[in-house]
Amino acid sequence: MTAIQRTLPDEAVPVVLAATGTHGLVVHAVNAAGAARGILAGARVVDVQAIHPDLHVEQADVSGDQAMLKRVALWARRWCPWTVVDGYGGVADGILLDVRGAAHLFGGEARLLRDMHARLVMQGLSARLALAPTRGAAQMLARFGVQGAMCDDADVVELLAPLPVAALRLPRETVRLLERLGLRTLGALEAVPRVGLMRRFAGTAEAVNPLVLLDRALGRSADPLDAPAEAVRCLARVRMAEPVIDPLPWLEGLADDLAAQLAQAEQGARQLRVTIYRVDGEWRSRDVSTAQASRDAAHFVRLVAGKLDGIDPGFGFDLMTLEALRVEPLSLRQDRLDGGRDAGADVAALLDRLTAKLGPSKVTWDAWVQSHKPERVARAVPALAGGEEAAVEVARERPLRLFDPAEEVVVLYAVPEGPPARFSWRRVAFLMVRFEGPERIAPEWWRDRAGTRLRDYYKVEVTDGRRLWLFREGIVGDARGGAPRWFVQGVFG
Amino acid sequence: MMSDSSYGQLVRLGRTSGMGGVADMPTPDVPQPVLKDALSARPFDAAVTAFVLACLPRSKLPVLWVQDRASRLENGRVYGPALRGVKLLRVDVSHARDVLWAMEEGAACAGLSAVVGEVHGAPPVLDFTATKRLALRAETSGVPVWLIRSGAVEGLSAARERWRISSLPSDAHPHNTAAPGAPVWEAELFRARGRAPGTWTVSRVGSHDGRAAEGSENNLRFLSRSGDGSLEADDSHTAHAAG
Numbered sequence: 037m038t039a040i041q042r043t044l045p046d047e048a049v050p051v052v053l054a055a056t057g058t059h060g061l062v063v064h065a066v067n068a069a070g071a072a073r074g075i076l077a078g079a080r081v082v083d084v085q086a087i088h089p090d091l092h093v094e095q096a097d098v099s100g101d102q103a104m105l106k107r108v109a110l111w112a113r114r115w116c117p118w119t120v121v122d123g124y125g126g127v128a129d130g131i132l133l134d135v136r137g138a139a140h141l142f143g144g145e146a147r148l149l150r151d152m153h154a155r156l157v158m159q160g161l162s163a164r165l166a167l168a169p170t171r172g173a174a175q176m177l178a179r180f181g182v183q184g185a186m187c188d189d190a191d192v193v194e195l196l197a198p199l200p201v202a203a204l205r206l207p208r209e210t211v212r213l214l215e216r217l218g219l220r221t222l223g224a225l226e227a228v229p230r231v232g233l234m235r236r237f238a239g240t241a242e243a244v245n246p247l248v249l250l251d252r253a254l255g256r257s258a259d260p261l262d263a264p265a266e267a268v269r270c271l272a273r274v275r276m277a278e279p280v281i282d283p284l285p286w287l288e289g290l291a292d293d294l295a296a297q298l299a300q301a302e303q304g305a306r307q308l309r310v311t312i313y314r315v316d317g318e319w320r321s322r323d324v325s326t327a328q329a330s331r332d333a334a335h336f337v338r339l340v341a342g343k344l345d346g347i348d349p350g351f352g353f354d355l356m357t358l359e360a361l362r363v364e365p366l367s368l369r370q371d372r373l374d375g376g377r378d379a380g381a382d383v384a385a386l387l388d389r390l391t392a393k394l395g396p397s398k399v400t401w402d403a404w405v406q407s408h409k410p411e412r413v414a415r416a417v418p419a420l421a422g423g424e425e426a427a428v429e430v431a432r433e434r435p436l437r438l439f440d441p442a443e444e445v446v447v448l449y450a451v452p453e454g455p456p457a458r459f460s461w462r463r464v465a466f467l468m469v470r471f472e473g474p475e476r477i478a479p480e481w482w483r484d485r486a487g488t489r490l491r492d493y494y495k496v497e498v499t500d501g502r503r504l505w506l507f508r509e510g511i512v513g514d515a516r517g518g519a520p521r522w523f524v525q526g527v528f529g
Numbered sequence: 530m531m532s533d534s535s536y537g538q539l540v541r542l543g544r545t546s547g548m549g550g551v552a553d554m555p556t557p558d559v560p561q562p563v564l565k566d567a568l569s570a571r572p573f574d575a576a577v578t579a580f581v582l583a584c585l586p587r588s589k590l591p592v593l594w595v596q597d598r599a600s601r602l603e604n605g606r607v608y609g610p611a612l613r614g615v616k617l618l619r620v621d622v623s624h625a626r627d628v629l630w631a632m633e634e635g636a637a638c639a640g641l642s643a644v645v646g647e648v649h650g651a652p653p654v655l656d657f658t659a660t661k662r663l664a665l666r667a668e669t670s671g672v673p674v675w676l677i678r679s680g681a682v683e684g685l686s687a688a689r690e691r692w693r694i695s696s697l698p699s700d701a702h703p704h705n706t707a708a709p710g711a712p713v714w715e716a717e718l719f720r721a722r723g724r725a726p727g728t729w730t731v732s733r734v735g736s737h738d739g740r741a742a743e744g745s746e747n748n749l750r751f752l753s754r755s756g757d758g759s760l761e762a763d764d765s766h767t768a769h770a771a772g
Contacts, residue, residue: 380640381640382638382639382640382641383590383591383618383638383640383641385638386593386634386635386638386640386641387618389634390620390631390634393630394620394622394627394631398620398621398622399618399619399620400618400619400620400621401616401617401618401619402609402617402619404609410608410610413609413610414608414609414610416619419618424591424616428610430610433611434608434610434611435575435608435611436575436578436579436582436607436608436611436612437573437575437578437604437605437606437607437608438605438606438607438608439605440605440606462572462573469698470699470702470707470708470709471707471708471709472702472705472707472708472709495708495709496709497698497699497709499698500571500695500696500698501695501696501697501698501699501713502571502573502574502575502576502696503575503696503699503709503712526605526608527573527574527575527604527605528575528712529575529576529578529579529580529582529611529712
């Protein structure tokens with residue numbers, strides 16, 4: 037249907053779109069010439085190529101088709117406000133429009149369909165159109181009826197009667213069951229006594245129950261359209277009479293405009309993009325994120341102003357936009373009754389400013405990891421991404437400050453048991469006075485690489501009272517390297 | 530004493546307990562919204578960190594902790610599992626200029642319980658003007674601000690209190706004579722506005738001697754250094770000088 041636009045062969049040559057199947061490439065879609073030769077979707081491409089040596093194969097872009105269909109569904113709101121992508125089994129292959137009350141704007145239903153057809157052809161798309169009182173009838177007529185089929189409440193039953201039961205979009209086994217019962221068309225299904233069929237399909241889910249689907253298609257039960265809301269798009273722009281170099285004086289007006297638009301839509305911005313359009317045709321943009329949805333114009337100015345230094349105006353620019361890329365619902369917030377402000381909002385604004393200037397990796401909360409290794413316990417998460425977490429409980433005393441990576445000490449005088457009596461670290465000699473330990477921390481075999489040595493931790497007090505956290509990596513004779521080495525990992529307060 | 534700005538003022542130093550000059554001092558724990566300096570007397574001494582943490586107000590709000598690269602390498606990072614109930618919002622920057630900027634931003638934010646900045650050495654940007662700006666910000670917003678400085682630092686500062694902290698040999702361990710016990714620090718208040726400077730031996734209340742720290746407003750106990758004379762003598766001396 038919507039293949040990648042590129043040079044295709046003559047219309048007489050069969051073209052197939054190939055998708056990856058379980059056993060190699062299979063045919064995903066066929067053009068008219070291919071269908072005329074009897075190529076079916078689902079056949080293996082190698083087989084089809086053997087039969088038709090002149091076959092032209094293109095790679096299918098299924099996800100691209102889906103995305104395009106969604107965009108077309110939103111574009112189709114030019115005819116009516118309620119449009120939705122239609123599909124079966126998670127794969128969209130159509131668009132439903134609820135044109136009730138909108139057809140007269142285009143001069144009646146027939147002219148509406150003609151207008152749709154003409155405009156879709158202008159977009160380079162081929163479409164099968166149908167108009168029916170219910171969405172079930174419309175989707176069946178569009179796929180199995182004649183092109184441009186139209187019906188109303190009076191003749192919907194006659195129009196649907198010759199369609200095969202597969203038009204109801206039933207699972208293959210249900211279709212086979214109905215055909216074995218001799219019910220090949222919807223007319224036949226409608227004609228048999230209902231009670232017996234009801235009993236047979238009593239346990240079937242609603243979405244695949246042929247009677248329920250038929251009732252919906254014939255308008256006996258309600259089947260409303262659930263159209264997604266249109267995305268809120270807030271964009272403020274300012275045009276200059278002549279090219280300017282400095283964007284800063286225009287920023288305040290843009291921020292005010294954007295904040296007013298957001299307030300109108302009761303939304304707050306989570307991500308902003310400021311773009312300048314230069315006179316040489318280039319454009320430059322900068323993005324900033326916020327920790328909390330906001331529509332505070334002064335806050336926008338503070339955030340964006342710091343980003344404008346790195347933006348290159350070239351020979352000047354004559355258009356500047358400020359856009360809310362991501363918005364969240366934000367109702368009006370009231371200050372507290374005692375006149376105080378919301379502390380959380382203050383911190384969120386601070387996070388935004390710090391992150392915008394210093395970068396997301398520099399402003400962090402601690403996240404905690406279940407690990408034995410002291411340096412692995414704490415992990416920094418960007419403040420805009422995560423929240424605060426409660427600290428892990430460690431049974432043993434832990435140093436107030438940690439060196440990561442640990443720093444090696446030079447042992448001057450070793451004793452058989454316990455930490456070295458004299459050692460040198462950072463080119464200063466220390467004399468151990470008291471110590472506590474050892475606390476043994478074994479390597480984490482599920483995480484460390486093989487050959488990692490265990491650690492014996494000691495809390496060591498030196499002569500002037502400073503308390504260090506030393507560890508010995510490995511023990512003598514553990515067959516994991518040479519003599520054990522000593523490291524300083526932390527300092528106690 | 531003559532060079533001190535508090536010369537000529539009658540300074541009240543709180544109640545004396547009558548136990549041979551050992552007094553509970555008014556501590557810096559009552560969070561005053563001012564800028565305070567905490568200097569480390571010796572390299573990589575975590576006593577100054579522990580002292581500042583003990584002086585922070587008890588609050589559910591986060592503490593903004595800003596560190597420059599030099600202090601991160603020299604003194605290490607503050608280790609989360611050792612903090613009890615303090616939520617840290619860390620800002621790791623490379624230059625002291627960014628530390629000052631982040632501290633100023635934080636000092637203007639009423640949603641923080643405190644702002645702590647760490648700078649190693651004496652970078653030129655950290656001059657009297659910069660500290661004056663910080664002090665004014667802190668007094669305007671009501672957020673206490675601490676500046677921890679390590680390395681050989683002497684110089685002007687507009688901080689309302691300047692402390693120099695160092696570790697002392699720790700107390701005896703209650704169960705193990707060979708092991709270090711509860712930490713003891715020496716705290717020297719060498720410049721202060723509105724109170725007398727002095728030197729104290731500081732220990733934690735209820736860290737090893739079994740006294741609970743919950744009810745008390747602060748959990749630090751300040752003892753005047755033995756051999757320096759009792760506090761009453763200091764007090765009367767000041768009063769005499771004033772008269």
